[in-house]
Amino acid sequence: MKIPAQGTPRDEITKAMRAYRDTDADASRARLFSLVYATRPDVLEVAKEAFTSFFSENALNPMAFPSLRRMETEAIAMTLDLMNAPEGAAGSMTSGGSESLLLAMKTARDWARVERPKVTRPQVLLPITAHPALFKAAHMLDLEVVVVPTAPGFGADAAAARRLVTDDTILIVGSAPQYPHGVVDPIADLAAIAEERGILCHVDACFGGFMLPWVEKLGHPVPPFDFRVPGVTSISADLHKYGYAAKGASSVLYRTRALRRHQFYVHADWPGGLFVSPGVLGTRPGGAIAAAWAVLKYLGQEGYLDLAKRAMNATRTIASGVRDIDGLEILGEPVMSALAIGTRASGDAPALDVYVIGDLMQARGWFFDRGQAPANLHLTVSPAHEAIAGEFLADLRACVEQARASKEQPQGKAALYGMLGSLPDRAVVRDALLELMDSLDAGDGSAS
Numbered sequence: 282m283k284i285p286a287q288g289t290p291r292d293e294i295t296k297a298m299r300a301y302r303d304t305d306a307d308a309s310r311a312r313l314f315s316l317v318y319a320t321r322p323d324v325l326e327v328a329k330e331a332f333t334s335f336f337s338e339n340a341l342n343p344m345a346f347p348s349l350r351r352m353e354t355e356a357i358a359m360t361l362d363l364m365n366a367p368e369g370a371a372g373s374m375t376s377g378g379s380e381s382l383l384l385a386m387k388t389a390r391d392w393a394r395v396e397r398p399k400v401t402r403p404q405v406l407l408p409i410t411a412h413p414a415l416f417k418a419a420h421m422l423d424l425e426v427v428v429v430p431t432a433p434g435f436g437a438d439a440a441a442a443r444r445l446v447t448d449d450t451i452l453i454v455g456s457a458p459q460y461p462h463g464v465v466d467p468i469a470d471l472a473a474i475a476e477e478r479g480i481l482c483h484v485d486a487c488f489g490g491f492m493l494p495w496v497e498k499l500g501h502p503v504p505p506f507d508f509r510v511p512g513v514t515s516i517s518a519d520l521h522k523y524g525y526a527a528k529g530a531s532s533v534l535y536r537t538r539a540l541r542r543h544q545f546y547v548h549a550d551w552p553g554g555l556f557v558s559p560g561v562l563g564t565r566p567g568g569a570i571a572a573a574w575a576v577l578k579y580l581g582q583e584g585y586l587d588l589a590k591r592a593m594n595a596t597r598t599i600a601s602g603v604r605d606i607d608g609l610e611i612l613g614e615p616v617m618s619a620l621a622i623g624t625r626a627s628g629d630a631p632a633l634d635v636y637v638i639g640d641l642m643q644a645r646g647w648f649f650d651r652g653q654a655p656a657n658l659h660l661t662v663s664p665a666h667e668a669i670a671g672e673f674l675a676d677l678r679a680c681v682e683q684a685r686a687s688k689e690q691p692q693g694k695a696a697l698y699g700m701l702g703s704l705p706d707r708a709v710v711r712d713a714l715l716e717l718m719d720s721l722d723a724g725d726g727s728a729s
């Protein structure tokens with residue numbers, strides 16, 4: 282394909298985009314339990330208006346657009362307050378959870394170069410359930426990952442972490458909550474180990490940072506995870522998840538400004554000018570900053586609390602409905618609005634293949650992630666799911682019955698996920714995933 286020699290009329294472009302979109306997962310009807318944090322239409326409108334108002338502004342140079350600097354500073358101040366940060370704490374807005382985590386890890390590496398000069402091969406402790414963005418960050422920064430196993434219930438095993446920590450460990454990470462099962466790691470225990478050792482402890486609250494505080498206020502039990510926990514030195518919290526901002530907005534926060542300085546990059550000798558940048562990006566979209574700021578102000582604490590209540594209502598309805606279906610179970614004890622549905626043997630009947638149930642649900646228009654070890658269907662529940670929780674459960678019951686009655690071997694995604702999930706040689710699985718990634722732009726781009 283070439284750039285068209287002449288321009289295309291606007292209505293044709295709109296028509297083409299609509300046609301392309303027809304093949305997408307449907308975010309608007311809340312049948313999606315992943316990737317989109319479905320909220321009220323008025324919140325979306327506020328975010329869109331703010332985004333387009335600052336469509337062309339670039340936060341690369343904070344001197345040129347003081348409006349963006351102000352909005353970023355205020356958004357970070359509000360997020361620090363939400364995380365109960367002490368006086369003197371500081372943070373930055375980033376483009377998403379992955380950038381926040383990469384920066385938190387770069388900060389740890391550069392902090393250790395100054396504060397732990399004897400460490401030549403820095404190690405980071407990551408629970409096996411930690412988001413892949415953390416493993417990717419360690420890979421990019423050439424830090425050695427030491428994997429912490431989970432304890433029963435899927436939280437990180439703090440006793441194992443204590444055994445695995447060495448003189449070369451510079452950072453311990455815990456998640457609040459971890460994505461796979463929605464379980465909060467024992468942050469207080471992990472942070473205590475870090476504090477005893479005089480090293481850093483990052484809490485990945487990308488997923489839960491804008492949900493757990495409201496869940497706690499609603500009276501649900503939430504283990505301590507924020508800056509109130511001594512030893513927690515940094516936290517990431519995503520505005521574009523349960524903050525309901527436009528995509529491209531997260532935050533990374535530090536207990537002290539001194540720690541944050543290790544995050545910055547300075548290049549003073551470039552013929553193009555003096556250069557200093559807080560994160561990975563050079564050009565930083567003003568729209569994402571403005572939309573995040575606008576939604577924080579628009580919703581206020583009351584608005585967030587109300588949305589959290591709806592998401593928790595939907596989660597409770599779905600979780601208790603799932604537990605009532607013979608042969609299904611919820612893995613672990615999720616604390617907020619994310620859960621993993623697994624299958625178990627019931628009486629003489631063996632456990633059903635949960636991926637088969639997933640395929641049947643997908644044929645009815647439901648979309649979610651598929652987790653592994655043990656196999657599960659992963660649901661990120663949004664406030665908009667309150668209205669469709671009953672319909673979801675009715676379809677789930679029907680699909681479980683259908684899977685139970687079926688004598689056929691798993692096909693389609695179920696067969697693929699089942700095979701890839703159970704292959705003991707993970708190198709084969711990695712090759713298959715690379716192959717998949719590499720093939721996505723082959724053909725006309727319309728294949729799913």
Ligand SMILES: Cc1ncc(COP(=O)(O)O)c(C=O)c1O
Nearest residue numbers: 377378379412414460485487488
């Ligand atoms: C716990 C956790 N950390 C990090 C991330 C990565 O965030 P992003 O996709 O914005 O890079 C996610 C995404 O779901 C997450 O759940």
